[in-house]
Amino acid sequence: MDHVADNTRGGTLALFGTWLASPWHRTPDDEMVLPLCINVVLSVVGFGVVLRAIPALSSMFIEAGLFGRDLCKADRTKKVPESMGMVSGTVFLVMMFLFLGVPFGQHFITSSKPFPHAAFSEYLTSLLSICCMLFLGFADDVLNLKWRYKLVLPTLASLPLLMVYYINKGSTTVVVPRLLRAWMGGTLNIGVLYYIYMSMLAVFCTNAINIYAGINGLESGQAVVVGASVAVFNVIELGGFQAKSHFFSLCVIIPFTITSLGLFIHNRYPAKAFVGDTFTYFAGMTFAVVAIIGHFSKTVLLFFIPQIFNFLYSVPQLFHFVPCPRHRLPQYNKKLDKLEPSVVEFRDTSVRWQMMVALRLLNHLKLVHLEEGVGEDGKLCRVNNLTLINLVLVLIGPQHEGSLTTKLLVLQGLSSGLALFIRYPLADLFF
Numbered sequence: 264m265d266h267v268a269d270n271t272r273g274g275t276l277a278l279f280g281t282w283l284a285s286p287w288h289r290t291p292d293d294e295m296v297l298p299l300c301i302n303v304v305l306s307v308v309g310f311g312v313v314l315r316a317i318p319a320l321s322s323m324f325i326e327a328g329l330f331g332r333d334l335c336k337a338d339r340t341k342k343v344p345e346s347m348g349m350v351s352g353t354v355f356l357v358m359m360f361l362f363l364g365v366p367f368g369q370h371f372i373t374s375s376k377p378f379p380h381a382a383f384s385e386y387l388t389s390l391l392s393i394c395c396m397l398f399l400g401f402a403d404d405v406l407n408l409k410w411r412y413k414l415v416l417p418t419l420a421s422l423p424l425l426m427v428y429y430i431n432k433g434s435t436t437v438v439v440p441r442l443l444r445a446w447m448g449g450t451l452n453i454g455v456l457y458y459i460y461m462s463m464l465a466v467f468c469t470n471a472i473n474i475y476a477g478i479n480g481l482e483s484g485q486a487v488v489v490g491a492s493v494a495v496f497n498v499i500e501l502g503g504f505q506a507k508s509h510f511f512s513l514c515v516i517i518p519f520t521i522t523s524l525g526l527f528i529h530n531r532y533p534a535k536a537f538v539g540d541t542f543t544y545f546a547g548m549t550f551a552v553v554a555i556i557g558h559f560s561k562t563v564l565l566f567f568i569p570q571i572f573n574f575l576y577s578v579p580q581l582f583h584f585v586p587c588p589r590h591r592l593p594q595y596n597k598k599l600d601k602l603e604p605s606v607v608e609f610r611d612t613s614v615r616w617q618m619m620v621a622l623r624l625l626n627h628l629k630l631v632h633l634e635e636g637v638g639e640d641g642k643l644c645r646v647n648n649l650t651l652i653n654l655v656l657v658l659i660g661p662q663h664e665g666s667l668t669t670k671l672l673v674l675q676g677l678s679s680g681l682a683l684f685i686r687y688p689l690a691d692l693f694f
């Protein structure tokens with residue numbers, strides 16, 4: 264499905280188990296086990312640092328003007344430190360720099376093979392791209408950039424990695440589905456389109472996480488679930504043809520997931536910290552980067568099913584076919600202490616008739632809640648803001664903020680299960 268060689272798999276989990284069980288009887292491939300163990304230990308240390316650093320640095324962020332108001336609470340006067348993704352992101356990068364010497368330094372001691380310059384440069388530029396995005400996300404938090412810049416920035420941040428991918432002669436070949444093989448052959452080299460796809464992946468991942476946000480713990484929580492899912496996928500693939508690529512991806516995704524868990528603990532309901540666009544961009548870029556270095560840039564999208572749905576559902580508002588307010592997060596109902604879908608109002612004449620027909624159809628299918636003929640003069644329409652969060656509230660009724668986040672994270676986890684099902688049993692039918 265992904266890369267040509269990406270298709271081949273072995274009894275990976277069993278192999279991984281054998282490694283862990285017999286550390287003193289290593290075969291050449293076992294060179295991965297010790298680095299992975301050190302990686303996990305460093306990540307756990309990073310988790311502890313994030314957990315302690317966030318409360319310690321909160322007042323400093325607030326004093327610097329980096330704070331937001333929790334819009335889904337009765338008391339909106341409280342200042343919640345914003346951009347806390349900077350803390351988890353910095354700790355992640357420090358852990359990655361400390362870890363750098365492990366797989367590559369170990370190479371000098373235990374291996375007689377030539378030094379893996381290609382992998383080393385790919386690894387370094389991955390960190391450069393992630394670091395760039397952390398910086399650009401922070402710039403967005405401080406400067407409130409316009410949407411057009413939000414689209415350009417991830418493309419720019421992905422350039423160093425794409426350049427190294429090109430220099431290292433990274434594959435641009437995709438597997439052709441069985442049905443089309445008679446006409447197109449088994450594989451197809453799509454050349455420059457592959458590079459365009461990879462840079463668009465960075466744009467998609469960063470923005471898709473950023474717009475699936477607004478309730479406590481969702482931004483960081485989805486990143487933890489997707490990160491853990493990618494890690495599981497990498498571990499499964501460790502026994503395959505592309506073991507080295509998945510190993511490097513794993514070395515990035517483990518510290519990312521564990522440090523983000525530290526952030527989630529402060530960001531979950533009731534939030535003591537907001538992650539900021541610093542985190543959403545940094546997280547999105549990390550997923551794009553691991554997918555590129557791990558050679559699973561198409562499979563990774565399977566772990567973004569809720570985000571893809573949320574993006575498609577948001578299209579009418581993102582492209583202003585329907586008005587899009589600054590915030591689309593749910594509305595707090597003080598009496599119930601629950602969240603309800605937030606709505607946007609517009610004159611029926613201000614929206615194209617095709618859009619109105621689409622909204623009526625979606626209303627019929629219970630996929631939006633549309634009210635027509637409201638307002639004093641009866642000429643207003645009211646529809647829920649088109650986000651997955653609001654849709655869930657339309658479908659299951661008002662929810663407490665904490666339990667809504669939990670439900671959405673469970674949905675994310677179930678989607679990952681579906682993703683693995685599509686990637687393995689189902690993909691084998693088609694590829």
Ligand code: UD1
Nearest residue numbers: 331332333334335473474476477478479540589590591592
């Ligand atoms: C994106 C969404 C916007 C959503 C916002 C929430 C689109 C096009 N944009 O905008 O609809 O309202 O994210 O993050 O879909 N906040 C809370 N509770 C939370 C998280 C955030 O109240 O749990 C509020 C805080 O006031 C915080 C602000 O959202 O300061 C952060 O918003 P920001 O990340 O700047 O919004 P965008 O990413 O531009």
Ligand code: MG
Nearest residue numbers: 473539540543
């Ligand atoms: Mg945001």
